[in-house]
Amino acid sequence: MLIASSLLAAAGITGCENGTSPSNLASTSHADGHLPDPNETFVLAYDKISFQPWAELPPTSGQMATLYGDLNSPEPYLVMMKWNSGWFSAPHSYATDRICVVVFGTWWVNSGNEFSPQDAVPVGPGGYVKRTARTPHYDGVPAAAHEPAVIAIFGLGPVDIQLVEPAKPSWRQV
Template sequence: MLRTRIRPQLSLPALAVALSFAYGSAAAVELDPKAISIKLPDQINWVANPSGSESAVLVGDPNKPGLYVVLNKWKAHHNSKPHSHPNDRFITVISGTWWVGTGTDYDPEHLQPVSAGSFVTHYGNEIHYDGAKDEDTILQIVGIGPATSTPAPAK
């Protein structure tokens, strides 16, 4: 028994019209600003820091008590010195490779790489240092403020 499939034929102009209606109706929908807020990359306000990084506050205020979410961009060839924060911080590596170390002895030759997509917890009051080597690295940091930084005691 011979079976044949019937395929509807859609001309190229008809396909273009159908797609434009589908796209046009989807693009015309207005989102309710009470339900959702979107910041596009060019709307994120990056601020330079003396450490060779830039930061952008997305939610909250890291200088005040409460939840905050910031983006941190380590510029290539910049690292922090050993320090600690009073509260746990939860970090996702968004892009690049982040380089981390622990302890009071600053040793940039033995930093450990953390690749994009990784999740790291910095525990409160524990000493660490971090930064970027040959490429810029972007991190998302979530924590409870105030997000102060205390330099490690000198040896």
């Protein structure tokens, strides 16, 4: 959980750069109402993070919040993914390594070209997953899960996602 906390603390920087107002900090202020200087230490409570649906993906599959940087630019980025139960990504790879920490729920992961979600392994809160550049993998949350999984993902852009089978859907309902 220490890694997840560190990632989330770093995440607030972009929220500040994107114009997040001090009112978003209300649930994290000290009892006397004191707030840290957001130019020095920016804090964004989880319930103030804005998750957005991904373009061109099934609307109930998952959402993403960009907390720092840009996935499509040559720079560091930090995002939080919210995977809803019953959805997995298709086997794919990225141009650079990705560092992942499960924040809430259980995320199921596997590697390889063959899509076999029943063989994925569970990673619970605080669990760490490193995705090595240009190695195929897939992940998600089985339909039997009772809650979504939220994952903090750090990497260097551009992501340049490559599907193993581009003619098939990038996210699959399971």
